[in-house]
Amino acid sequence: MHELAITQNILRIANEHAARADAQRVTDLYLVIGQLSSIVDDSVQFYWDIISKGTLCEGATLHFERIPARLRCQQCGTEYGLEQELTTCPSCQSARAQVIQGEEFRLESIEVEGEGNRSKD
Amino acid sequence: MSKIVHVVEDIMSANDDVAAQNRAKLNGAGVLGINIMASPGSGKTSVILRTIAALKDELRLSVVEGDTAPVSIDADKVIAAGMTAVQINTGGNCHLDANMLRQALPELLLGQVDLLIVENVGNLICPAGFKLGTHFNVVIASVPEGDDKPYKYPNIYRGIDALILNKIDLLPYIDFDIDYFKRGVQLLNPNLIFFTLSCKTGEGLDAWVQWLKARVRAFQAHEDSRLHEWAHHHA
Ligand SMILES: Nc1nc2c(ncn2[C@@H]2O[C@H](COP(=O)(O)OP(=O)(O)OP(=O)(O)O)[C@@H](O)[C@H]2O)c(=O)[nH]1
Ligand SMILES: [Mg+2]
Ligand SMILES: [Zn+2]
Ligand SMILES: [Zn+2]
Numbered sequence: 546m547h548e549l550a551i552t553q554n555i556l557r558i559a560n561e562h563a564a565r566a567d568a569q570r571v572t573d574l575y576l577v578i579g580q581l582s583s584i585v586d587d588s589v590q591f592y593w594d595i596i597s598k599g600t601l602c603e604g605a606t607l608h609f610e611r612i613p614a615r616l617r618c619q620q621c622g623t624e625y626g627l628e629q630e631l632t633t634c635p636s637c638q639s640a641r642a643q644v645i646q647g648e649e650f651r652l653e654s655i656e657v658e659g660e661g662n663r664s665k666d
Numbered sequence: 667m668s669k670i671v672h673v674v675e676d677i678m679s680a681n682d683d684v685a686a687q688n689r690a691k692l693n694g695a696g697v698l699g700i701n702i703m704a705s706p707g708s709g710k711t712s713v714i715l716r717t718i719a720a721l722k723d724e725l726r727l728s729v730v731e732g733d734t735a736p737v738s739i740d741a742d743k744v745i746a747a748g749m750t751a752v753q754i755n756t757g758g759n760c761h762l763d764a765n766m767l768r769q770a771l772p773e774l775l776l777g778q779v780d781l782l783i784v785e786n787v788g789n790l791i792c793p794a795g796f797k798l799g800t801h802f803n804v805v806i807a808s809v810p811e812g813d814d815k816p817y818k819y820p821n822i823y824r825g826i827d828a829l830i831l832n833k834i835d836l837l838p839y840i841d842f843d844i845d846y847f848k849r850g851v852q853l854l855n856p857n858l859i860f861f862t863l864s865c866k867t868g869e870g871l872d873a874w875v876q877w878l879k880a881r882v883r884a885f886q887a888h889e890d891s892r893l894h895e896w897a898h899h900h901a
Contacts, residue, residue, distance in 0.1 A: 651673075
C-alpha cells in the first residue's frame with residue numbers, strides 16, 4: 546500500500562490529538578495493524594523520520610502491534626489462523642471463509658510529555 | 667511528566683470520510699458508481715469500452731479515468747466512444763483516493779448520468795486501501811497475469827463485489843488453472859460475483875453487462891422509492 550500517504554495520516558492524527566491534550570511533545574505512538582493490512586513497518590518508519598521533523602511528533606518512536614489474521618469457516622464454523630498462504634478449512638476443507646480478525650489499521654494511543662494544566666475533556 | 671492519550675482512530679478515516687461524502691453526492695444525484703481496479707494492462711479500458719457499446723442506448727454513462735501520467739489516452743478512447751470522460755491525473759500517485767474523485771465530480775453533470783465508471787490507476791496493491799465512495803468495487807484480472815494472483819495480492823480481492831477474469835480467449839495459449847484461481851478468490855471473498863469474458867471475442871460479456879444493468883435498475887428503483895417516501899412524508 547502507499548506508505549507515504551499512510552504515514553502522513555498517522556502524523557496528522559497524532560498531532561491533532563497531541564495538540565488537543567496540550568502536549569509539548571509526543572514520545573511514542575502505538576499502532577495496531579492487522580496481518581492483512583499490507584503495511585511495511587520499515588517503510589512507514591522511513592517516511593516517519595522525515596515527515597515528523599519540526600512537528601510535535603519529532604523523534605517519537607513508532608510501536609507496531611501486529612494482529613494475526615483469523616478466518617471462520619462458513620461451512621462448519623471452525624476458526625483458524627492464516628499461516629503464510631491461503632488455506633482451506635482444516636476441519637472440512639471448505640474454501641468459504643470469512644475474515645474475523647486481521648484487518649485492523651488504527652492508531653491506538655500516543656504517549657505525550659509536558660501537558661499543560663488545562664483539564665482534559 | 668508523560669501520559670498516555672487514547673486515540674483509537676482508524677488511519678484511513680480521513681479518506682473514508684470523504685468517500686462517504688462522495689457516496690452521498692452520488693446517491694443525491696441518483697448515480698450508481700463503480701470503481702474498477704486492476705493491474706496495468708489487464709483490460710480496464712477495454713471492458714469499459716465494451717460496456718459502453720452494450721449499454722449506451724439504455725443508460726447514460728460517464729467515466730472517470732485515473733492515470734499517473736498526464737496522458738489522456740484512455741479518456742480519449744471513451745470520448746471517441748461517445749461518452750463523457752473526466753481525466754484525473756494523480757501526479758505520479760499509484761492510486762486514486764476519495765479526495766481526487768471528490769474534485770472530479772463537479773466536472774461531471776451528475777444529473778444527466780445513470781452510471782459512473784471510475785477506472786482506477788493500474789495497480790494491484792494501493793487502490794484496495796483507498797475507498798472512493800462508489801457503490802461497487804470491481805477487479806479485473808486477466809489470463810496472462812497468471813492464476814496465482816489471488817495468493818500473491820490478496821488484499822485487492824477482499825472487499826470487492828465482482829471479479830472479472832478477462833482475456834479468456836488466451837486460455838489455450840497460457841497455463842492458467844481457473845480452478846486454482848477461483849479457489850484463492852473464494853477463500854478471500856466467498857460472496858463475490860465472478861465473470862469470465864473476453865473483450866477481444868465478446869464471449870461472456872453479456873453476463874457482466876446484464877448484471878451491471880440490473881444493479882443500476884435496482885439502485886434507481888430504490889432511489890425512486892426513497893424519493894417517493896420522502897414526498898409522502900413532506901406532503
Ligand atoms: N487477447 C486479448 N487482449 C485483450 C483483451 N482485453 C484487452 N486486451 C488487450 O490488452 C491490452 C491492454 O488493454 P487495456 O484495456 O488498455 O488495459 P488497461 O487495464 O486499461 O490498461 P492501463 O489503463 O494502461 O492500466 C490492449 O492491447 C488490449 O487490446 C482480451 O479479452 N483478449
Ligand atoms: Mg486503461
Ligand atoms: Zn470448515
Ligand atoms: Zn498508492
